[in-house]
Amino acid sequence: MKLQVQGQAAWAYTGGKDFDPALPCVVFVHGALGDHCGWTLLARWLAHHGHAVLAVDLPGHGRSAGMPPDSVEAAADWLLALLDAAGVAQAALVGHSMGSLIALEAAGRAPQRATRLVMVGSAYPMKVSEALLATAREHPLRAIDQVNAFSISSLASKPSYPGPGAWVHGSSRALMRRMQAQAQQRLGINLFAHDFGVCDRYAGGLRAAARVACPTTFILGAQDQMTQPRAAAEIVAALKAKVSTLPCGHHLMAEAPEGMLAALRQALA
Numbered sequence: 001m002k003l004q005v006q007g008q009a010a011w012a013y014t015g016g017k018d019f020d021p022a023l024p025c026v027v028f029v030h031g032a033l034g035d036h037c038g039w040t041l042l043a044r045w046l047a048h049h050g051h052a053v054l055a056v057d058l059p060g061h062g063r064s065a066g067m068p069p070d071s072v073e074a075a076a077d078w079l080l081a082l083l084d085a086a087g088v089a090q091a092a093l094v095g096h097s098m099g100s101l102i103a104l105e106a107a108g109r110a111p112q113r114a115t116r117l118v119m120v121g122s123a124y125p126m127k128v129s130e131a132l133l134a135t136a137r138e139h140p141l142r143a144i145d146q147v148n149a150f151s152i153s154s155l156a157s158k159p160s161y162p163g164p165g166a167w168v169h170g171s172s173r174a175l176m177r178r179m180q181a182q183a184q185q186r187l188g189i190n191l192f193a194h195d196f197g198v199c200d201r202y203a204g205g206l207r208a209a210a211r212v213a214c215p216t217t218f219i220l221g222a223q224d225q226m227t228q229p230r231a232a233a234e235i236v237a238a239l240k241a242k243v244s245t246l247p248c249g250h251h252l253m254a255e256a257p258e259g260m261l262a263a264l265r266q267a268l269a
Helices: 036-047 072-086 098-109 130-138 140-151 168-187 191-201 205-211 229-239 257-268
Strands: 002-005 008-013 025-029 052-057 091-096 114-120 216-221 242-246
Touching: 002 072, 008 036, 008 072, 025 036, 025 072, 025 098, 036 052, 036 091, 036 257, 052 072, 072 098, 072 191, 091 098, 098 114, 098 191, 098 205, 114 229, 114 257, 130 140, 130 191, 140 168, 140 191, 168 191, 205 229, 216 229, 216 257, 229 242, 242 257
Parallel strands: 025 052, 025 091, 091 114, 114 216, 216 242
Antiparallel strands: 002 008, 008 052
């Protein structure tokens, strides 16, 4: 689905169904160096079970034009503007990693518009080590390999999504490399360093949490080394959130697709 948001072309995947803003809407927000494709299974299930779905590409990512937002706050403003452009008054906001911070900030900025908040693979503060930031700046492909290794909890995840024979490590690395190369070619920027810097700098999580008015659920990976579950304790308490923990790492949608779908359905019920 193509939209015009803040004067730029924006794109969102609708789960294989025509978008109907009259249906209960669920908006998915991807993480650093990602795009909408990480949400395919969840988006398709919801779109075929009575929901309107928008799995967005953030500006400068995937099919959306413009420069990547330079802060979580700017990305949240863009997300709310996208809802306006799509004619959506209220929506459940679901975000992974960096996207979870964006969803949190948007729910805090416009509490009347968020019906549910689901934070996947999240922590706050989402600090990034200076060593990783330095590698991201100087050797981004090496940093992508490092993050990919830390993000997935096993060398050989059980084949299940998108199908038998799928290689979770390889598909994740390929997506991150594609996003990095695309941003370098189109925009002349190092998207890895940019996105991880956005996560590292965000300091408004507790202020946003104090304004959130909707039920909140965290879906976390027990073996997550990027956003360890214990690092979410403060923001979980601030939001009075429910927590669902899956036996996987940071890439919950790829590593534990069935469990992730079940946890999301429960969070949205």
